[in-house]
Amino acid sequence: MLARARNHLLFRALREEQWVLWIDADVIEYPTDIVQQLVGLDRDIVHPHCVLEYGGKSFDRNAWRDNGRLHMEDLRGGGRVRLDSVGGTMLLVRADRHRDGLVFPPFFYGGQSRWARSPHPERGVRVGEIETEGLGLMAKDMGIECWGLPDLEILHAR
Numbered sequence: 001m002l003a004r005a006r007n008h009l010l011f012r013a014l015r016e017e018q019w020v021l022w023i024d025a026d027v028i029e030y031p032t033d034i035v036q037q038l039v040g041l042d043r044d045i046v047h048p049h050c051v052l053e054y055g056g057k058s059f060d061r062n063a064w065r066d067n068g069r070l071h072m073e074d075l076r077g078g079g080r081v082r083l084d085s086v087g088g089t090m091l092l093v094r095a096d097r098h099r100d101g102l103v104f105p106p107f108f109y110g111g112q113s114r115w116a117r118s119p120h121p122e123r124g125v126r127v128g129e130i131e132t133e134g135l136g137l138m139a140k141d142m143g144i145e146c147w148g149l150p151d152l153e154i155l156h157a158r
Contacts, residue, residue: 001106002088002104002131003103003104003105003106003130003131003134004106006022006088006104006131007103007104007106010098010103014095014098014099017095018094018095018096019039019092019093019094019095020092020093020094020095020098021035021038021090021091021092022088022090022091022092022093023089023090023091024088024089024090024156026156026157027050027089027090027154027155027156027157028155028156028157029154029155030048030090030154030155031152034048034090034152034154035092037149037152038092038149039092041080041147041149043080043094043145043147044093044094044097044139044144044145045086045091045092045093045094045097045136045139045144045145045146045147046080046091046092046147046148046149047060047063047072047083047086047087047090047091047092047146047147047148047149048090048148048149048152048153048154049063049072049073049076049148049149049150049151049152049153049154050063050072050087050089050090050153050154050155050156051073051153051154051155051156052155052156052158053155054153054155055153056073057073058071058072058073059089059156060072060087060088060089060156061087062085062086062087062088062131062132062133063083063085063086063087063148064083064084064085065081065082065083065084065085066084067084067115067116067117067118068085068117068121072148072150073150075148075150076150076151077150077151078150079149079151080147080148080149081147081148081149081150082145082146082147082148083136083146083147083148084115084136084137084140084146085115085129085132085133085136085137085146086132086133086135086136086146086148087132088104088131088132089154089156090154091132097139097142097144100142101142102135102138102139102142102144103135103138104131104132104134104135105128105129105130105131105134105135105138106130106131107130107134108123108127108128108129108130108134109128109129109130109134109137109138110128110129110134110137110138110141111126111127111128112126112128113128113137113140113141115136115137115140116128116129116137117129
């Protein structure tokens with residue numbers, strides 16, 4: 001349902017914008033210049049590190065690489081890092097990538113992808129990924145890299 005909702009919003013709202021900032025309503029704190037920081041990286045997809053307390057473990061477990069073995073908390077100190085999957089707590093996407101067809105799959109996408117988790121934590125077999133995680137795999141299929149900022153933390157409500 002969340003993937004469908006995001007896609008409906010996207011298709012109805014996207015006009016001439018250069019960027020789309022996805023942010024969950026329960027993200028309660030972030031740097032005042034976060035949009036400038038994210039846009040300033042000039043990358044197609046950028047995801048800051050969402051935590052419940054600064055310096056703590058990752059709240060948004062959908063941002064990962066290495067088949068889900070490494071999350072943002074494991075990648076601290078690395079500057080901007082490549083991700084295989086992104087979360088949606090806060091996500092900046094270059095609008096043209098959405099116009100090119102990058103969406104949030106409302107179905108399991110990329111079951112044969114080498115980046116998909118195997119086994120899937122909920123399904124037990126390699127089925128691909130859904131919603132924001134599926135967007136990450138779809139981006140890779142489109143030749144687009146996802147970038148994470150493990151040291152740029154945003155705070156999620158408890």
